[in-house]
Amino acid sequence: MATVSADSSLPDVAPAEDLRGQGAVRRVLGGAIRTRRGQIGAGLTLLVLAIAFLGPVIPHGSATKFDAPPFSKPGNLGAGLLGTDALGRDVLSRVLDGGWILIVLAVLATLLTIVIGALLGINAAYRRGFVEGLTMRGVDVVLAMPQLVFVLLMLSVIGPKRWLLVLAVGLSQAPQTARVIYAAAQDVCERDYVKAVAVWGVPPRTVLRRHVLPSLITPLMVEAGLRLAFSIILIAGLSFLGLGTRPPNPDWGVMINENRLGLGTNYWGVLAPAILLALLSVGTNMFADAIARANLGENRSEQAVIASAGGTGSEA
Amino acid sequence: MSTLSAPEPASPAVAAGPRPGRVRGAHPVREMLAWRIPLGVLSVIFVAILTYLATQVLPGDAASSILGQSATPERLALVRKQLGLDEPVLTGLWNWMSGLVQGDFGTSLVQARPVSEVIGPRVLNSVVLLVVVAVLSTLIGAVAGVVAAHYRDRWFDDTISTLSLVAIALPEFVVGVLVILVFAVGIFNWFPAVSLIPPQERIWNDLSKLVLPVLTLVIVTTPYMFRMIRAATIEALQSDYAEVAELKGVSAPRLLFRHALPNALAPAVQVFGLNVLYLAGGIVLVETVFQYPGIGLALVSAIQSRDVPVIQFLVVVLAIFYVMLNIVTDVIVLLSTPRRRAPR
Numbered sequence: 001m002a003t004v005s006a007d008s009s010l011p012d013v014a015p016a017e018d019l020r021g022q023g024a025v026r027r028v029l030g031g032a033i034r035t036r037r038g039q040i041g042a043g044l045t046l047l048v049l050a051i052a053f054l055g056p057v058i059p060h061g062s063a064t065k066f067d068a069p070p071f072s073k074p075g076n077l078g079a080g081l082l083g084t085d086a087l088g089r090d091v092l093s094r095v096l097d098g099g100w101i102l103i104v105l106a107v108l109a110t111l112l113t114i115v116i117g118a119l120l121g122i123n124a125a126y127r128r129g130f131v132e133g134l135t136m137r138g139v140d141v142v143l144a145m146p147q148l149v150f151v152l153l154m155l156s157v158i159g160p161k162r163w164l165l166v167l168a169v170g171l172s173q174a175p176q177t178a179r180v181i182y183a184a185a186q187d188v189c190e191r192d193y194v195k196a197v198a199v200w201g202v203p204p205r206t207v208l209r210r211h212v213l214p215s216l217i218t219p220l221m222v223e224a225g226l227r228l229a230f231s232i233i234l235i236a237g238l239s240f241l242g243l244g245t246r247p248p249n250p251d252w253g254v255m256i257n258e259n260r261l262g263l264g265t266n267y268w269g270v271l272a273p274a275i276l277l278a279l280l281s282v283g284t285n286m287f288a289d290a291i292a293r294a295n296l297g298e299n300r301s302e303q304a305v306i307a308s309a310g311g312t313g314s315e316a
Numbered sequence: 317m318s319t320l321s322a323p324e325p326a327s328p329a330v331a332a333g334p335r336p337g338r339v340r341g342a343h344p345v346r347e348m349l350a351w352r353i354p355l356g357v358l359s360v361i362f363v364a365i366l367t368y369l370a371t372q373v374l375p376g377d378a379a380s381s382i383l384g385q386s387a388t389p390e391r392l393a394l395v396r397k398q399l400g401l402d403e404p405v406l407t408g409l410w411n412w413m414s415g416l417v418q419g420d421f422g423t424s425l426v427q428a429r430p431v432s433e434v435i436g437p438r439v440l441n442s443v444v445l446l447v448v449v450a451v452l453s454t455l456i457g458a459v460a461g462v463v464a465a466h467y468r469d470r471w472f473d474d475t476i477s478t479l480s481l482v483a484i485a486l487p488e489f490v491v492g493v494l495v496i497l498v499f500a501v502g503i504f505n506w507f508p509a510v511s512l513i514p515p516q517e518r519i520w521n522d523l524s525k526l527v528l529p530v531l532t533l534v535i536v537t538t539p540y541m542f543r544m545i546r547a548a549t550i551e552a553l554q555s556d557y558a559e560v561a562e563l564k565g566v567s568a569p570r571l572l573f574r575h576a577l578p579n580a581l582a583p584a585v586q587v588f589g590l591n592v593l594y595l596a597g598g599i600v601l602v603e604t605v606f607q608y609p610g611i612g613l614a615l616v617s618a619i620q621s622r623d624v625p626v627i628q629f630l631v632v633v634l635a636i637f638y639v640m641l642n643i644v645t646d647v648i649v650l651l652s653t654p655r656r657r658a659p660r
Contacts, residue, residue, distance in 0.1 A: 037481075137355075144359035144639050145631065146597030149615070153631055156619040157370045233487045237601050240489045241616060256493055260605075263493070263509070264501045271497065274490045285485035 117177025457541025
């Protein structure tokens with residue numbers, strides 16, 4: 001266990017050379033990958049990523065054309081390795097084609113969350129006063145709605161579009177990130193070197209970018225890991241509700257919904273995408289957990305993980 | 317919700333903290349309520365306004381997008397009137413919100429009945445689900461957490477901790493279909509796969525339909541309780557007083573449940589609140605998996621059929637529930653940690 005690096009990354013330790021910028025990214029990921037949990041998580045994630053992104057490249061049948069009677073079992077009536085789905089399409093082809101979109105959307109949503117959350121949080125912490133009050137109270141208001149409900153509301157207004165899905169999921173998580181980064185940034189903004197450059201007359205934007213942000217790499221990476229794991233679950237759930245991919249196209253979440261009625265006949269239509277989604281979310285969660293543990297220490301990571309999953313409006 | 321026991325990340329109101337001139341002896345709970353309740357009410361009002369504006373105004377004309385192809389001028393006019401689109405935005409907003417306050421929640425476009433009539437029974441179904449899950453997951457999580465703390469790093473702890481790590485990560489609808497696969501259609505045929513019930517029927521008259529949705533949500537929520545209780549109990553067991561109790565010859569169960577567990581009360585309350593908050597959103601997916609007739613399923617079908625009054629009502633109800641629960645949780649946490657109440 002990387003307990004040594006965990007100690008050296010506590011925010012109140014003076015920032016050493018390798019705690020900032022590029023070196024920090026490598027160190028944070030390295031700390032996670034050295035733990036068993038991190039290795040298992042990374043392994044599972046890579047496995048599913050390989051299936052999702054190599055799947056469309058591997059030669060296979062059509063994912064949208066009729067193949068054999070609906071819910072044929074594997075091998076029966078000329079059906080493929082995993083049988084057919086509710087509309088008689090080949091399950092294996094749909095599994096191979098239906099993963100990448102979820103992952104791409106989740107990654108984009110996570111990036112959006114981190115960028116918006118970090119901007120809001122850092123600005124609020126540095127500028128104080130009116131900006132701080134407005135931002136953090138705005139965060140409170142958005143957090144007064146269950147996340148999924150917030151996303152559903154946004155999607156119901158304009159209709160299910162992919163860019164909107166990314167926007168909605170990204171925005172719905174940004175408040176939590178803002179709150180976490182705000183707390184971490186307050187600490188950094190109080191440090192002497194930050195105050196010193198500010199007194200020197202360096203404009204706030206430069207202070208934040210050059211002097212505050214680099215010290216926040218660790219909490220940002222922890223947060224990004226947790227948010228990615230959560231975005232995957234959220235986006236999979238939305239696509240299960242039919243708000244992700246347009247009907248003929250395959251998507252693991254949609255497949256689970258479409259093929260529920262065939263559980264008694266050809267369960268592969270549900271089981272295959274369910275297992276892949278489960279592996280993916282368990283993998284990303286374990287890796288995110290490993291990052292948090294390696295960098296925050298066990299107790300604080302426990303809190304970070306639990307708090308991030310809940311995302312409530314309270315400030316305790 | 318950010319930290320559980322660490323000092324709070326100072327939000328302005330907290331950061332201002334104990335102002336020098338603060339009246340001594342003002343009860344901390346009252347003091348907290350004094351700014352949390354107005355903030356909560358404000359949040360709900362904001363959510364209501366946002367919801368109204370989002371559902372009524374943004375998509376151009378809500379009425380024509382609801383009716384779609386079947387829009388005749390007469391029906392369009394009727395729906396526009398029902399939605400209050402024939403009046404200025406602010407008037408409509410005012411009418412809608414004063415209606416909410418007076419218990420008039422509008423009329424469902426799909427069912428042509430008052431929203432309260434459509435949603436009322438479903439609220440009850442969801443509450444039943446929520447209460448059963450909250451109680452079960454708390455009990456199971458607490459007992460498992462204490463026992464795991466006692467056998468720390470032995471096989472029982474390792475097994476349960478790993479299982480909880482997996483269960484936390486699984487999307488709830490995946491758990492739902494796996495549960496169906498195991499207990500309803502695949503391996504065992506013990507329970508119905510869907511929980512459809514006739515509108516007049518009550519869910520508690522057919523408990524077998526409650527089992528699988530409850531099981532799914534218990535699997536999803538228990539790990540949080542378990543992890544928190546385990547961590548808090550381990551911390552307590554390492555304290556001096558636990559050592560004294562042990563040396564004094566207190567039996568293991570008594571040490572665990574009488575001396576260590578009370579320390580887990582504050583975090584447990586927080587996780588309990590968190591779990592119920594999660595459930596407010598989580599029921600949407602799980603109710604959809606099981607076609608369980610609660611407000612989650614109602615929200616999904618209202619969104620699919622663009623039943624605007626129902627959407628507006630449900631979002632506001634969920635927001636009120638959410639805000640209230642947050643405040644209640646924080647009050648209980650404050651009451652259960654005397655340390656927090658002391659002036660800092």
